[in-house]
Amino acid sequence: MHTPQHIIEICQQQQRQLNLFLDLDGTLADFQLDPQHSFIPTSTLNTLAELLQLGIPVSVVTGRSIEMARQLLQQLPLPIAELHGLQIWWNSTKKLQLDLSHINYKQLRADLSQACRAYPNLRIEDKQFSVALHYREYPELAPVAQQIMAVLQVRYPQLKLKQGKCVVELLPQQASKGFAISRLLEAMPENSTFPIFIGDDVTDEDGFAVVNQHQGLSIKVGEGETLARYRLANTQAVAELLHLIKIHCETGAMTIKRGCEGKNVKANRVIQSGQFTES
Numbered sequence: 001m002h003t004p005q006h007i008i009e010i011c012q013q014q015q016r017q018l019n020l021f022l023d024l025d026g027t028l029a030d031f032q033l034d035p036q037h038s039f040i041p042t043s044t045l046n047t048l049a050e051l052l053q054l055g056i057p058v059s060v061v062t063g064r065s066i067e068m069a070r071q072l073l074q075q076l077p078l079p080i081a082e083l084h085g086l087q088i089w090w091n092s093t094k095k096l097q098l099d100l101s102h103i104n105y106k107q108l109r110a111d112l113s114q115a116c117r118a119y120p121n122l123r124i125e126d127k128q129f130s131v132a133l134h135y136r137e138y139p140e141l142a143p144v145a146q147q148i149m150a151v152l153q154v155r156y157p158q159l160k161l162k163q164g165k166c167v168v169e170l171l172p173q174q175a176s177k178g179f180a181i182s183r184l185l186e187a188m189p190e191n192s193t194f195p196i197f198i199g200d201d202v203t204d205e206d207g208f209a210v211v212n213q214h215q216g217l218s219i220k221v222g223e224g225e226t227l228a229r230y231r232l233a234n235t236q237a238v239a240e241l242l243h244l245i246k247i248h249c250e251t252g253a254m255t256i257k258r259g260c261e262g263k264n265v266k267a268n269r270v271i272q273s274g275q276f277t278e279s
Helices: 006-012 043-052 066-072 105-115 140-155 177-186 202-213 235-250
Strands: 018-023 058-061 078-081 086-091 094-100 122-127 131-134 160-163 167-172 193-199 217-221 230-232 276-279
Touching: 006 217, 006 230, 006 235, 018 140, 018 177, 018 217, 043 058, 043 235, 058 177, 058 217, 066 078, 078 094, 086 177, 094 122, 094 160, 094 217, 105 122, 105 131, 140 160, 140 167, 177 193, 177 202, 202 217, 230 235
Parallel strands: 018 058, 018 193, 058 078, 193 217, 217 230
Antiparallel strands: 078 086, 086 094, 094 276, 122 131, 131 167, 160 167
């Protein structure tokens, strides 16, 4: 396990602009039995706002829907890659999204609802372009949830299974946090960015892989096997690290390259050969 101060010392050695990519649940917010009860501490939200004011690019890469992510972030004006990167929102209206018109979501929701009828303690989350089955409050139902979703995945081969902490999700094959981080990095000036991705779950592993390829800093929160090269103990350590980054940028101990702010990202640089459409 590493300390926030140790990671700060590594960041100080970099001449490239820091570029933060952050997961939400288990990274900025502690897990709650009911995901609807999750919250990001006010002190952490204030630190994020101050980092943005300093010109540090900050993006959120989450499995949450855009509505839930914005609610947790209290409408902070930063790019959000929702649903494991299915859609990237640059601001409140401008987004990039994959073409998912070939997937019959209406039938998928009906099939999932029918399969769960005998298990009322399983909680279905409809994320519009993916569906998740939560068993956080009833971990003994894990095998049931996994079996239900595995059967559905066979019926819908356009989708893949994603196992998270007490949740199983069906989402389009193209969706991955690594894909989202790659697209966000393409919008930054080449070779000028030092990416840092902090996440806690197996769903974050492809994001760690991409950041490692860019010679960045991959940080896992908590225990477990991982591709991340560094590790923080918990969300409190994440909050401390973000606060230290803010302090070091304010004092000039870390270089801030103006003009790289997330709010000025050029979305058109990441629209590639029909993978994304812009709206």
